[in-house]
Amino acid sequence: MKREPRGAAHRYLSAALVGGIGVVTGAVHTYHFITDGPNSLLATISGIILPLCLSLAMAGSGWWLVRSNITDKQVTRIVSWSTMGAVVFIISGLLIIQYQQAQGVMMSDRVFILIDSATGGMAIGFAFGLYATRIKRRTLQLDRYQRRLEQERDRFVALLDNLPDPVIQYEHVDGTPTIRAVNPAFDRVFDADGATVDGIQISEVVVPPNQERAAIDLDTDLHSDKTLQHEIRLKTSAGIRDFQLIVIPPAVATTDGTGHIIATDVTENKQHVRRLEVLNRVLRHDLRNHAGVIIGNADLLIDKLSETTRAETIRDTANKLVELGDTVQQIEHALDRNNETTETVSLPEVLDECVRRARNEYPEADIRTEIPSNENMAVWANDQIDLVFDNVIENAIEHNDATTPTVTITITSTHTFTTVEIADNGPGLPDRERQVLQEGTETQLKHSLGLGLWLISWIVVDSGGDVAFEDNDPHGSIVSIDLPKADSKTAETVNKRSASSTRFVSE
Template sequence: MFLLDGDDRVVYATGSLATLLGVDADSLTGTPFQSYVSEGEDMVQRVLHSVRRAERPASSAFFCELSSEGHPLRVEVEFVSPASSSDDVVGTVRGGVDDRTRNELATEQERFGLLFDLIDDAVIEVEIVDGDPIVRSVNDAFESVFGYSADTVRGESLNDYIVPPELEGEADEFDRRTADGRANRAVVTRRTASGRREFLYRGIPYDREDGGQYGFAIYSDVTDQRHARERLQVLQRVLRHNLRNQLTVVRGMASLVDETTDDDDVAAAAGRIVDSADTLAAVSAKSQTAADVLDAGTETTAVDIVEQAETVIERAGSAHPEATVTTEFPRSLAVEAGPAIERALSNLVENALEHGGDRPNVHVTVERRDDTALLAVTDDGPGIPDTERLPVFGDGRSTKLDHASGLGLWLVKWIVESAGGRLAYDRTDGLTTVEVWLPLVTPSARSSPGKKLETD
């Protein structure tokens, strides 16, 4: 286990990581983690960016190669953001353990205390004994959050103190997974010193030479964020409902005026009212779509990006028979993505077709780039206006001009980034290309029991 600061430099690392890399433990401190990555540095950077930009604590695992005394070592790395207000990231490395590290595993946990003191979230070390998580140690944050001293809970079942009675079955399943050596991640409700709170829970299992089954439980309080999100959802529903009803009335009255007046100026004004009402209705519908996508959370699954793209292109081609759409696809390519990725691809293809002139030409490609899939949509239209492009691909700041027309592009960005991917833009020789980069499926794509994670 190790801790990275906001500049990706190692702040603290256990002895086993130093041994695994074949370096002195002291030399790790202050060194960029990427300097030890021999293959997959781009993935390391993307995952670090993803967990840091999440509005609530998040984690992500992936495979890469580390350099161990000049030899490549294939490992699985997981990054966890310990607190939403910090750029620090906790990392763990699984796999690649050989005889060089086994002697360190028995004493490694004695050094975890220093690491946990640097984390603002509640952390508990437990040993699974007869199926129960028996507390072996806790950090100071646990005492302040849950209201129990280390002396009170040490040697006791953690569930007896913090798990509500009706959620015992859920907690038991987490404990079984820890005993089996499987990680846990879910949003859970726990009892605290100030009443029930909601937490992002991450469980990290590990073994010791004594044969015991151990694990670390990290609890990040997300109650305030979730309550704020619920209030915002209620306000959004009320506003959309009222807006839709009032627009229906305005449009109906304007249409009646247009149909009954003999005055050309009045008819023209009424027509503009109808057009404005339709535009606002479309914006309201698109904002609902964006809300639905964001509410769907960050759960991902294996998706064949080629199959998704073919479905989108077939549907778009039927709606635009005047267009020419060409493709370059492999037979299949599995990526980690959420269910909304098809909506993002559809938005990009539809936008290219609608803004490509009378007879648009669109070229869509899919290819593999190392551990990433690249989907590119190219068209010969006039390009994306600066008012829409710069906030999404530039400094990320929304402006008064792009709230309505640029919402579709923001939607694509949110969907792609929620899957751990990124969006890129290029305008060269009269051609506009939007690139979607998505992580390929890895063996670490395993589901955990409990509630799905959300992005807020």
């Protein structure tokens, strides 16, 4: 603890006063014992040894005051109490001596009696001052702790009051989860008054009638000993809605026997997902069937017509529709949240297989790889990560206007991530594609030309990675794909539900 020079000097002076008095009185007691010691053992103990011990204790106390971590102000307070104790005991000794003289009793060694009184008074005053100082310090600490608790409580109350999701504080009364308090959002969503629902069973307030199974499941979660998430349908002022509940039971939340429920309305999200699932299924089914009819009839026309250009265009377009449906199916499988889609992947093996397929399909392309052989290349990725590399390599070759399409694949590593860079010598990624992917959404006027780049972005982000599109020098594109290493903590803590982190860097 750093002290100001003035405060330090005052501290040393106060400590010297206590220690010095202890040394002086100790020396006096020793001299008294040597020159004129008491005749009895009791007098020796009470008049010499006990005061001498107190003097030595005071001398040590002076040293302790210098070395202790108490404040200079507290040192002054202790010394003041010591001085006051010495003065009070000296006055008491004088009054006793005067009283004895008035009674005709002449006391010998009056000076030593007063010194003994001063020693005892100073020791008692020091002890009392130290005790009072510690009590005061403890009181100040408790006051600060109380203020912090009040501040934390006020922040907690402000958080609950301003939280847009309904929150219920509950406790178990005779084993029944009972409402203790709710926030304003609960009043608004469930059209209830916090004062009227206080003390009412939770299921009676929020669970729809005739939903005994839902009430039982909710009651089970509220008695759990760990935090849970629970999907349930609840009755609100707007009708029955779907909610995602976060249940923080009393065993986890507090020590006062209360728990909390945070309810998030997910009705719109669930409806949106259901609609997309139906539209996706119908689209893929009907798209493939109708495209098959078109392809079959186009083949018949090609066989019968002398001019087959238009018929071939119809067939090629229908084949592209089939490929589009297959891509949608690949995306659906890769991002299926009902199954665990991430796993440990050997990056060199995946890239070798992707390069082999690309060389077989595009023999005219020059595909080069630079993969270190002395490093651990296991990554944590979506089990469809090979689709990412297939699409990037395919795009780099198919949209390449160079005489010899050249694709270079390199791998570099950091402590937590492995980066795959796929560079080409083509025309580069169009600004239209960059803008759409950068904004993360499409409109009727601004949209991507296909699903390939979306597939790349979504699978990489689902893997807990990052994808960046840069301009190559002098021309072409570089696609950088970062994936968490399987032996790093990044792979364990990666949030596979995060929003897209696609980056763009333009020269």
